[in-house]
Amino acid sequence: MPEHYDVVVVGGGGSGVPLAARVAEDPDRRVALIEAGPAPGDRAGYPSELLDAGTVQGAMPGHPNNWSFLAELTPGRPYSIARGRILGGSTALNGGYFVRAPKEDFDQWARVGGPAWSFAEATRLYSALEADQDFGAVPGHGSAGPVPVQRPPQSHSITRAFHQAARELGFPEEPDKNADGEPGVGPVPMNVAGGLRWNTALTYLVSRGVPANLTILGQTRVRRVLFEGARAVGVEVHSDGKVSVIQGNEIVLCAGAIQSAHLLLLSGIGPAAALRAQGIPVTADRPGVGAGFTDHPEVAVRWTPRRGVVDTTVPRIMESSLNFNAGGQQASGAGDLEILPMLKPMSYLLSAGTSRVGRAGHREDLEFLVALQEEHARGRLTILSANPDVQPRLEYNYLAVESDRQRMRYAVRTAVALLSTRAFRPLVARITEPLPAVLAHDHLLDEWMQSNLGTALHMSGTARMGPRHDPDSVVDSFGRVHGIHGLRVADTSILPTAPRRGPAATAVLIGELVAGHLRTGASGRPDRAPGQPTTR
Ligand SMILES: Cc1cc2nc3c(=O)[nH]c(=O)nc-3n(C[C@H](O)[C@H](O)[C@H](O)COP(=O)(O)OP(=O)(O)OC[C@H]3O[C@@H](n4cnc5c(N)ncnc54)[C@H](O)[C@@H]3O)c2cc1C
Structure with missing residues (x-):
């Protein structure tokens, strides 16, 4: 007999772990959390890197x-997309920048998601999930949630120069990037404490203990959702070389923006013609699956530091950021551009001196990561095979529209202007690229951006929420898949657009929000406030 659970959560990452942990606070529900990667039971089980x-x-x-x-x-620009494959998901390998989406994002999302997505509701959830070491006691913040949030000291010579340079160019200070203030320069809130990256498994499971009614199945990969008519009844899994079935009253896909959409497609939910072309029987014709995703295109402005600027022993990769509007300092808005000064060379960050490249890293260039936080172009994820082991095609279409290129040019020129200020003079030996001749001409700068293009790895919107009559929407406000019973998606796939700041905090919020709805089946307001201890 296949195992049977009340709730089966697929994927233990930014959203899946909080969701499973919260639902399992109800001792009457049997919850399974299925993770394709390993599921260490304690901190020591995580690779130290x-x-x-x-x-x-x-x-x-x-x-x-x-x-x-x-x-x-x-x-023609191939790129390797990182995603976490371990309990904690991408939060186990990300930059640790834990920033809320601004009010403007929630205003936009609430137009299709309703009151559960209002900024007031989001503030309540963000506050309940955090233990903010700097502002925890003030309204709009929390001190009792699972996720430790701290702003790093602003003492590094690069950070001090960055603040001063931003002021020289007229940008305002933004002392708390998790408050609803004007975008500007300020410390980056991080889920980093004691030099450790606190992934969601450490915060929600290891620190708080795994409840007896929550079963965690590591090294178990879900291949597709199984249905009886229009009701999801279980998942087919692959583990230890065997294929088996796990049944559930409610299946929740939290496999991230790439794999939740891929699983929907493998299960026959998506554009009917594309599914039929792969021989996949159509369960629900939802053309929006995989279509129109957004992310944050990124380029690196490189500079050679003077001797003594880089210190690889600093237990952080960054300390501050500048969020600003493409219309210049005079423009209002939530900030569609971002500059993040890295404290160490990228080669070192990726290998920590364990490879030859990494050892040389401390003598290499540093980077300002320059990102477009509000894309107008749209990407596409399409299924290539009914075989779950064949990854879908991922076409980002970055900088495909002039309004994106124009704002990105503005951001790159601003980064170079920051490095050219008096404040940075004692630190900068030279700005390596883009060169002045490239900066001077839009078409040359466009070519440079295209050939140096990267991504912030913030994909969202591959199964967007919205009203059922909108053919491009896939789920409702609480992640329920239109036209199907017992199946939800709860991760950044459901966001209509990528948040204008990093999505990790919002991924956790999605887990909390959908868990609240699963617990009550109604308003989304949990019967017990998140962060409040259970009474069991
Ligand atoms: C390198 C990197 C750096 C980043 N830096 C930042 C940052 O500094 N700040 C920020 O805000 N955001 C950052 N992000 C983005 C952020 O971490 C993600 O947006 C967030 O973790 C998304 O949460 P999720 O639950 O949607 O997906 P994930 O966290 O990716 O979780 C998905 C989980 O599902 C599992 N899974 C997938 N398919 C299956 C399957 N078929 N069966 C079973 N399990 C499956 C995966 O193994 C994974 O554990 C970064 C991402 C990366 C990759």
């Missing part, structure tokens, strides 16, 4: 806990 918040070694293509998907950022 994934805990080290001073590097991002898990982002290195080919790392065993990284799915390393192949994508095209623009036609």
